[in-house]
Amino acid sequence: MGSVGIIVNPWAGKDVRRLHAPVGHTPDTAKIGIVRRVILGALDVGAERVHVARDVGRIAERAAKAIDRAVLVDGPGTGSALDTRRAAAQMAELGCAAVAVLGGDGTSRDVTMGWRDAPIIPISTGTNNVFPGFVDGSSAGTAAGLVASGAVALADAGRRAKLLTADIALPGGDRIQDIALVDMALIAEQGTGARAVVRSDLIRLVVAALAVPASTGLSAIAGRTSPVAADEEGGVVVRLGGEGRRVRVPIVPGSFDVLPIASIDRLADGGSITVEGPGVLAYDGERDRVLPAGSTATITVARTGPFVIDVARTLRAAADHHLFDVAPGDSTAATRTEAHHGH
Amino acid sequence: MSDRTLTYGQAFSEAIRLEMEADPNVFIAGEDVGAHGGVFHTFDGVQSEFGERRAVDTPISEQAIIGLGVGAAVTGLRPIVDLMFMDFSLVAADQIVNQAAKLKYMFGGEAKLPMVITTHGGAGLSAAAQHSQSLEALFCHIPGLQVVFPSNAYDVKGLMASAILEDNPVLFVLHKRMLGLKGPVPEGRYTVPLGQAMVTREGSDVTVVSWGRTHNEALAAAETLAGEGVQVEVIDLRTLSPLDTATVVASVKKTNRVVVAHEAVRFGGFGAEVAAQIQEEAFDYLDAPVGRVGAPFSPVPFTPALENLYVPDAARIAESVRAALARPLLG
Amino acid sequence: MELTPAQQLAMHKSMVRIRLFEEAAGKLMETGQMPGFLHLYVGQEAVAVGVCEALRVDDYITSTHRGHGHLVAKGGDLAKMMAELMGKATGYCGGKGGSMHINDLSLGMLGANGIVGAGVPIAVGAGFRNKYLGSDQVAVAFFGDASTNIGAFHEAANMACALHLPVVFVCEHNMYGEYTPTEKAMAIADVVDRAAGYGMPGVIVDGMDVLAVHEATLEAVARARRGEGPALVEAKTYRFYNHHGIQTLGVKYRPDAEVIAWKERDPIFTFEDRLVEGGVASRDQIEEQWAQVRADIAAAIEFAENSPYPEPSALLAGVYTAGGAK
Structure with a gap:
């Protein structure tokens, strides 16, 4: 028990x-x-x-x-x-x-x-x-x-x-490890502000372990271009920018932005990609880690979550397996487990 | 004076409409003052003429209604905010007493609060204890406020115009039993200045000081007493704060006897202040104690059988006058 | 939102101005040089500054009995504030209002307020004025968590929403209503749970993080300017000093450990770390800001101390305004 x-x-x-x-x-x-x-x-x-x-x-x-x-x-x-x-x-x-x-x-x-x-x-x-x-x-x-x-x-x-891991190397030599479950993104901002990512024009890159088309937010950028489900291995890296392909993505609920897609690369299980500061790393949609100029973050995806x-x-x-059945003759089974428990 | 007559209530809405026409910053806000024209129809025609922007129906939220007035006045508008029944002023007491009245002083004199709080006071409609009070004394006690309580249609229009043009908060009380009372009211804008009492009947034997509906009872009493050979001088204070003590004192110095009559509870009523002012300024001229007529020390009853007993009338005023006259001269 | 380094440094300086002004006022009270009550704003600086930085000079604010921070953040003059707290003629209110009625109408600061919750309906009136005149100015009501248990708050919030006025409600949830923990005063934990009841959005923001407060307020203010009606921002914050006066630790109604834990999240020091880590400012620049403010505060105290008390004739001045529109 x-x-x-x-x-x-x-x-x-x-x-x-x-x-x-x-x-x-x-x-x-x-x-x-x-x-x-x-x-x-x-x-x-x-x-x-x-x-x-x-x-x-x-x-x-x-x-x-x-x-x-x-x-x-x-x-x-x-x-x-x-x-x-x-x-x-x-x-x-x-x-x-x-x-x-x-x-x-x-x-x-x-x-x-x-x-x-x-x-x-x-x-x-x-x-x-x-x-x-x-x-x-x-x-x-x-x-x-x-x-x-x-x-x-x-x-x-x-x-x-799956788990995304960011190994961050700061200019002074300090190292930090952060994790995320859905996506990590590099945002061209200075601070974490009120945390939520609401400005799509500042998103530079998204690494998604879960790239879900039927979602809203950063994961949807990858989801609407290169979906990766929870039971699929690896992830996807989407770089934004350029004059090429453009896609519609809801970044904020009810707002549908058109985003330029520079490149899409699958990331195999255990694979990694390195991004450079300055910027802010958003984890699962929230600005979290300020990445100063001269720092790097190596992002890895693996089924270690x-x-x-x-x-x-x-x-x-x-x-x-009939686990909800009450045994015949079990007189101790109450006819109802009361919502108002206790005394 | 004009041949045209309007009711006390119509004179009120006419003053508002004329001042709103003259100044785009004047607006009205309160419960039911817009589409319905006020529960007593004292705001009739305002919304149809000026629209919903300037005649605003609010939630039943007396504190917020006065707060709306305070915030709008201190930022440059000239609000008229209505409290429907005078009894409801107590629901908004903080905003009236602690905010509207004191803001200017607390701010070192910098703020300007041109706002009028309108309300309907008085008994006589079987409205019982929470819809019939005359609470003017409470607000006269508060520095920073001005209190107006007119007795006739002409004064309603002129005093209301002055209140709207005034740069200080004014509590403007209409007596709900007088709303249909007709009187001559000139067309066009005019003002009756705040803080000026009026001798409405001249006399030499005794002075009766009053306001609002009770003033009209005083006039009736004076008429009765004239038949008894007594010449009563009647004063309508019109504005209670600031109090026109000079007009009262001048009359008392002439008549040497005085009765103060009001509808509010006598104990602690505004009549006590008037009486005190008289004895301070004209003690040596008095041939009798200052008489006071007011309601008994009880809430206003519901049934007409008791309410009629409760509200001071001409007969009680006449009685008090006779008592003042009966007092023999000493020495 | 992109704040320039200059803006971020200005926000830092504004918080430091509040901190040092309050600490100086506390010392003056302790030594008997300042009469009356003193409700210090220390600990909550990120709220006033984060909000006021999202406002224009012609936007209105109403404040609370803990209002010095709001006036400083709106651009108040430290010397006139200090003089007012000392009851001097040169103070903001000519010495007749004191700490709880400090205001600057020219900055749209419609007054601290000695009555809990009473400023909120006044902000609604200012918001009404803005809409009435077709202006895009907004009105912000600052109030504490305890104010939301008062009828005036409820009436004002409802009226602002019913009339769709450009009012932003900023709740400084500092966990205590005077000396009583919020959890004893209300059965809900978050004031934003009330917002939906009035039909407005409500958001919680970290009140110890000036940038978070600023960003949330910017959006709430932008909505109000666009005519989208009121919103409520609840900043979770903490006052480092006692409800009244300068005691921090050793009070009966809140544990010392709690005070110490909140002080570790000091809104100024954590912001300084971020400024340095983000390369926005150096430690030297930050120290220079403190030095500048220290000099300003010293000058404010000197001004106040050298100012006269009001003349006896001031007693009756300013009860009424002379004249009128006629």
Whole structure:
């Protein structure tokens, strides 16, 4: 019997994109509901315990209220990505068999930074995400619970994701390693500003591990020219500029830009490409790392990312094996596991 | 004076329309003042003449309505913001008392707040305790505000024009029982200056100081008393703040006896301030204590059976005048 | 957005002006040279500067009881501010307003405000004026998280949206309403969760990051200028000092560790690191800015100290404006 972890990015779905684009706001009430459904779904199929990482938005605290086997995990409470990374490391120490991650592409990346081998169920609560999907909280909880209880083997529940790694060499000789799950892009800006990439004319190059045509953002640039799916190996490098081919791409939800494509190159599994500063590297759509003049970043794609539990596949496996059936004569089975758990 | 007559309410909207015509920075905003013309129709015709831009229907948000006025006035417009019932001024008390009234002073005199807060006060419509009050004393107590409470159509138009042209916040109170009262009102623009009381009936025996609807009751009382051989001088204060003490004192020095009558609760009412001013300025001229007529110390009742008892009328004013006259001279 | 090095240095200097002005005022209060209340803005500099840098001089702002930073960021005169805080005749309000009513109408700064939430409806009035006159000026209301629990905020936010006015609502969420943690005062954690209830977009931005605040505000302001109505920007920030006065650590209502953790994210020092790392400025240039501001503050204090108190005749001046439009 194992336990499930839940990590929430409290501010996903509330960032500056709402000023640039016709996208909605994800209120806490929605996130609290998802977290609570994940908890209840996991406990319903036999997870022993659900560890919920505290967040500065107090979503975990409100969602776990009065559920005995939902345990809050304290964190640094900085209101930054550090909270997510620390929570992931704590989930590893607690031996969580599956971790539901609520947020966007960046949230799953932060979890990966805290726990490289995290078995995660990424759940989108934000805008134009590629890595997490829109997953029902109850089903996600059930999938996590099935894995945690050992009813469905991890190997049958999903597969390891791809990972982009940037090895950065700064002019002074310092070296930094960053990661991304969807794409890395070189942006001709000086700073990270409000982080979201909204100006398509400043994008110079995109390296995508996931190049999804039916998406919005940087991944769509590669997706609409040279798609690469999650189960395909390697990635693609798209350089922008020049007078040649031009394609339509939604960079911001609801805005369709025409972008010049200079070149498209496939990147084999384990392959890499080196870019040079100055500029800013955006990871999974958010400006993150300032690359000063004279620095380089070598970006590699490989299947070394977190293990992603596929909710549909996990529940299908459980159904195929009649794992939802109640044994005849099991008088201990309640007719309903109450949503209002506890006391 | 003009042959033309208008109601008290019509005189009000005519003043607004004429001033809006004269100054593009004048506008009205408040609950139902636009399409509906105000719940008492005192803004009738403003939106049809000036459009939605200048006659703005707002949410039922008294604080924000006054805040809208403060923000617009301090940035150069001349707002007229309406609070419908005077009782609702308490919902907006912070914006009126802490913001509108004090901004200029707090800012070292730099700010200018040309705004008029209009509202409908007074009892007599069985509107009960939250829609019938006369709260003028509260606002007269606040430095930075001016308070106007007219008693007839002519003054409504002239005082409202002055209020709109004034560079300070003015609380302009219409009495809702007088809205249909007709009186001569000249066409075209004119002003009645703020801060000037008016002797509306001359007399030599006793002075009655009043305002708003109670002033008209005072005139009726004076008529009754004339039949008893008493010559009552009646003063309509028209503007309560700033108070025209000089006109009152001059009259008291002539008559030596005075009654102050108002519809608001007597205890702590504005009549107390008028009485205090009189004793400070004309103590040696008084042959009797200053009489005060006002409502009893209770909320305004709903039923006409009690409301009629509550609201001071001509008979009670006459009674108070008789009491003042009955006081024998000493020495 | 592309900010030139000069603009970024100006933003840095503006934050330093706030920091040093406030610290100087705190010292003067401590030594009894400054009467009254003092609500210091230190820690929140990135919000005022990030927002005001996105505004024009003819845009309006309303402020709070913690308003010095807003006036400095809008271009306020440090000497007149210091004189006002000391109650001198040469101060912004002639010594009659003090810290909580400091303002500069010529800069569109419509006043700090002693009443929590009360500036918000006034900003709506300024926004109304802009729309009424067909101007593309905007009005920004600064307010704290605790203000959003007050009726005036609700009325103003609703009215601005209902009338579709060019108003930008900037919430400085500093985690405490005076001495009470926000979580005890409201059942939600983010003020932006309220924005949708009025029908406006709301975004959270890192209030310790001046560029992030600036970029978000630029867009909110641009929308308002284009006639697209109000927006709410919630800057997550922290005041380093106590609600009132100069105490930082050792207060009962918030843990020292929390204060220390937030101070590690100091909006000025983290910005300086970025300026240096990005090659925008050298450490020497940054130090030179501090030196310049220190000199400005010293001059402001000297001006204030040498200024006279108001004459007794000033007591009754300025209650009313003489004359009118007639």
